[in-house]
Amino acid sequence: MNAQIILVMIIGFAEGIAVGAGFVAFLSVLGIIPRLTQITKTRHLIRYYEWAIIVGAVIASWLSLRNPVLGLPRAIMVPIGLGAGVFIGMLAAALTEVLNVLPILTKRIGFIDKILLLLMAIVLGKVFGSLFHWTIFVDGGF
Known part of the structure; x- marks a missing residue:
């Protein structure tokens, strides 16, 4: 093999x-999954959450290599x-609550006094950004 290919x-890797x-440190140190189960009152399903994240990460990694x-x-x-x-929104909400990001940011x-306005800006920004991405970029607009 070429030395450049081996280096890459x-x-x-x-x-x-x-x-x-x-990713593992993020989930384990911050306690995202237990907090997510606490928020949704589904503590008895914690193993399913963990396996969903593990299987999802492995499959997504494999698919990203195959396109x-x-x-x-x-x-x-x-x-x-x-x-x-x-699911990603719930993970983000759990992370935000664990870190108290929004109170510190505000x-x-x-x-x-305008934390609701900040939350709506975040939500609407994500919604419109996703819609823009999936309608313009994915459908061949760019």
Whole structure:
């Protein structure tokens, strides 16, 4: 093999190890999964949450290397995307609550009395950003 290819393989593997370790540290040190189960009152399902994240990370990593085209109709993809978005949103909400990000942010920028406005800006920004991405970029607009 070419030395350049071997170097790229080593760097890619090292990056994967670093990202994987960061992801595991993020979930375990901050206690995201237990907090998520506490918020949703589904403590008895904690093993399913853990396995869903593990299996999802492995499958997503494998798929990102393959770049597959599933060819599923939109009627099937919409519920899948909605479910994935809800799950990621719940993880983000648990992270935000664990770290108390929003109270700290509102104090630092002097927005304490308008926290609802900040939350709506975040939510609407995510919604419109996702819609823009999936309608413009994915459908071949760019």
